[in-house]
Amino acid sequence: METTNRQVVLKNRPTGMIAEDTTAVVESPVPEITDGQALVRVKYLSIDPTIRTWMDDAPGYLPPIGIDEVIRAGGAGEVVASKSSRYAVGDLVTGITGWQDYCIADEGMAAMSPAPADLDLATTLNVLGVTGMTAYFGLLDVGGLREGDVVVVSGAAGATGSAVGQIARLKGASKVIGIAGGAAKCAQLVEELGFDVAIDYKADNVGKRLHEEAPKGIDLYFDNVGGPILDACLANLAMRGRVVLCGAISGYNDAEHAFGPKNYTSLIIRRGRMEGFIILDYMGRWPEAQAVVAEWLREGVMHHSEHIVEGLEHAPEALNLLFTGGNTGKVLVKVS
Amino acid sequence: METTNRQVVLKNRPTGMIAEDTTAVVESPVPEITDGQALVRVKYLSIDPTIRTWMDDAPGYLPPIGIDEVIRAGGAGEVVASKSSRYAVGDLVTGITGWQDYCIADEGMAAMSPAPADLDLATTLNVLGVTGMTAYFGLLDVGGLREGDVVVVSGAAGATGSAVGQIARLKGASKVIGIAGGAAKCAQLVEELGFDVAIDYKADNVGKRLHEEAPKGIDLYFDNVGGPILDACLANLAMRGRVVLCGAISGYNDAEHAFGPKNYTSLIIRRGRMEGFIILDYMGRWPEAQAVVAEWLREGVMHHSEHIVEGLEHAPEALNLLFTGGNTGKVLVKVS
Numbered sequence: 001m002e003t004t005n006r007q008v009v010l011k012n013r014p015t016g017m018i019a020e021d022t023t024a025v026v027e028s029p030v031p032e033i034t035d036g037q038a039l040v041r042v043k044y045l046s047i048d049p050t051i052r053t054w055m056d057d058a059p060g061y062l063p064p065i066g067i068d069e070v071i072r073a074g075g076a077g078e079v080v081a082s083k084s085s086r087y088a089v090g091d092l093v094t095g096i097t098g099w100q101d102y103c104i105a106d107e108g109m110a111a112m113s114p115a116p117a118d119l120d121l122a123t124t125l126n127v128l129g130v131t132g133m134t135a136y137f138g139l140l141d142v143g144g145l146r147e148g149d150v151v152v153v154s155g156a157a158g159a160t161g162s163a164v165g166q167i168a169r170l171k172g173a174s175k176v177i178g179i180a181g182g183a184a185k186c187a188q189l190v191e192e193l194g195f196d197v198a199i200d201y202k203a204d205n206v207g208k209r210l211h212e213e214a215p216k217g218i219d220l221y222f223d224n225v226g227g228p229i230l231d232a233c234l235a236n237l238a239m240r241g242r243v244v245l246c247g248a249i250s251g252y253n254d255a256e257h258a259f260g261p262k263n264y265t266s267l268i269i270r271r272g273r274m275e276g277f278i279i280l281d282y283m284g285r286w287p288e289a290q291a292v293v294a295e296w297l298r299e300g301v302m303h304h305s306e307h308i309v310e311g312l313e314h315a316p317e318a319l320n321l322l323f324t325g326g327n328t329g330k331v332l333v334k335v336s
Numbered sequence: 337m338e339t340t341n342r343q344v345v346l347k348n349r350p351t352g353m354i355a356e357d358t359t360a361v362v363e364s365p366v367p368e369i370t371d372g373q374a375l376v377r378v379k380y381l382s383i384d385p386t387i388r389t390w391m392d393d394a395p396g397y398l399p400p401i402g403i404d405e406v407i408r409a410g411g412a413g414e415v416v417a418s419k420s421s422r423y424a425v426g427d428l429v430t431g432i433t434g435w436q437d438y439c440i441a442d443e444g445m446a447a448m449s450p451a452p453a454d455l456d457l458a459t460t461l462n463v464l465g466v467t468g469m470t471a472y473f474g475l476l477d478v479g480g481l482r483e484g485d486v487v488v489v490s491g492a493a494g495a496t497g498s499a500v501g502q503i504a505r506l507k508g509a510s511k512v513i514g515i516a517g518g519a520a521k522c523a524q525l526v527e528e529l530g531f532d533v534a535i536d537y538k539a540d541n542v543g544k545r546l547h548e549e550a551p552k553g554i555d556l557y558f559d560n561v562g563g564p565i566l567d568a569c570l571a572n573l574a575m576r577g578r579v580v581l582c583g584a585i586s587g588y589n590d591a592e593h594a595f596g597p598k599n600y601t602s603l604i605i606r607r608g609r610m611e612g613f614i615i616l617d618y619m620g621r622w623p624e625a626q627a628v629v630a631e632w633l634r635e636g637v638m639h640h641s642e643h644i645v646e647g648l649e650h651a652p653e654a655l656n657l658l659f660t661g662g663n664t665g666k667v668l669v670k671v672s
Contacts, residue, residue: 260596
């Protein structure tokens with residue numbers, strides 16, 4: 001077994017995109033485990049926009065990552081040593097691994113979950129992980145999707161967005177409209193993922209297209225981006241329309257020029273609701289959702305794709321991809 | 337009986353405050369009633385911010401007022417002639433009267449409601465009318481007030497705001513914080529209306545004061561004003577905090593520079609909800625709320641005040657008062 005653990009740690013808080021001096025790779029010995037713990041060789045890291053928010057020294061739903069601390073992130077790996085009855089050598093597990101080669105699986109908050117044996121780890125981290133769970137609970141629980149709803153999702157070619165559109169379809173939405181950047185992504189939404197309509201925000205007038213495609217208004221808008229697209233959706237909200245706030249990626253790199261949606265007053269006229277959520281709150285209910293999504297995967301009705309970046313040392317560039325729109329599908333880093 | 341009906345009609349759509357040429361007083365014969373109708377002598381008009389929104393040629397929850405049409409408004413009056421078994425001469429009634437001396441009480445949508453015999457008409461239009469009902473259902477139903485909540489209300493010295501603060505207190509809020517403009521209004525909130533704290537937005541740093549007074553965050557914010565005060569409250573929201581959007585008076589006169597609350601992303605981190613409503617949707621449930629509020633009035637635990645402007649022809653200036661903050665309490669126009 002290797003004796004060195006490479007770790008990507010935070011050196012300087014970024015302003016805007018992650019830069020050369022934001023992180024550094026450091027080496028330390030592979031950690032020793034004590035009773036009740038297991039050692040996990042990390043195989044994949046889940047690259048999620050929220051990691052960028054943890055790099056700021058600002059209040060959030062979790063504390064900021066400290067300087068010289070390992071970058072916090074979800075991931076998956078294989079148990080390579082165990083002093084716990086909970087974990088056996090060879091088990092595949094998911095949880096908070098951090099950007100490093102090895103992590104410790106413990107109990108309580110630091111426990112890791114078994115990964116399904118018949119699905120590969122990359123899939124597990126995508127539609128059965130934070131991404132799929134965010135889509136599932138955001139759409140059904142926070143958004144209260146009803147059969148016949150006209151659903152709009154932004155960041156639709158991204159990992160969460162593409163799951164949202166497909167779940168909306170599977171759960172009876174009357175029309176699913178995706179907003180994405182570029183002709184290739186838009187074609188994929190309609191041709192591969194079963195969206196009814198794709199709007200290219202780089203080429204189309206989003207507000208005008210929404211008005212044409214949802215003349216009676218949007219019943220449920222799942223917002224991954226914030227900014228002017230959120231405003232265009234608010235302006236086109238149906239009576240009692242719901243806006244699910246999942247993220248505001250357009251603002252994560254530019255806190256100074258944060259964008260306020262001036263059309264929020266539509267919520268008054270249309271009796272609408274805008275609600276935020278954090279998927280960690282739903283941890284206790286993941287198994288019920290994972291069972292449903294796993295069944296869709298086995299039936300072949302749920303498409304997913306992973307954009308895999310090779311090498312732990314490239315995790316920072318992988319995170320930047322989310323903000324440049326350089327990915328299609330879930331971004332993962334293959335560590336080993 | 338008089339034979340002339342004075343009416344205030346819309347002549348030009350205002351930009352900003354109502355101006356000299358926005359409205360005109362015209363005279364026409366007192367209308368004839370037909371079977372099923374009654375003639376009502378208007379006594380009071382209810383002056384509400386929403387009237388200003390109806391003057392714009394913009395989509396809303398009701399159609400815009402047309403040019404040369406009577407200004408739409410709620411009011412109260414006395415039945416002076418009747419061809420209906422529903423209305424007897426001498427009855428006091430409330431409903432949509434419009435800015436005029438006489439209106440017709442009809443059936444269906446144009447029906448008017450009996451006013452309680454033991455409370456005066458001005459009180460009825462205030463806490464038992466649109467104002468009180470907005471406070472009641474907005475706070476309890478949309479906001480889901482819970483015992484122990486820390487409640488903040490803006491426009492707190494206004495008619496709706498002062499009712500919100502008092503109802504929050506009566507229903508078990510742990511702390512009621514009012515935001516108003518000027519020392520006199522703030523003193524009144526604490527000394528007369530039972531608010532725990534008043535913040536003077538003209539003199540204080542609202543965000544800083546909110547942070548001091550609600551260190552654990554705001555559970556329920558009842559927003560009457562929009563603008564930077566909404567943003568300050570969003571920044572200080574408690575976990576699972578609720579924002580009730582009642583109005584955005586700071587923006588009604590300046591649609592071009594509409595203010596978007598950049599701190600809406602607090603709704604994600606704090607799992608918050610922001611929801612709008614229109615009190616007309618609750619019409620069917622007004623009697624249950626009116627019974628509760630009438631009981632509070634009889635017990636003397638619900639304070640209210642009316643700012644009465646004399647003369648139908650002064651209704652436009654009365655409406656402007658709402659936007660200059662020149663009133664304390666409910667603005668009414670005494671017509672006769």
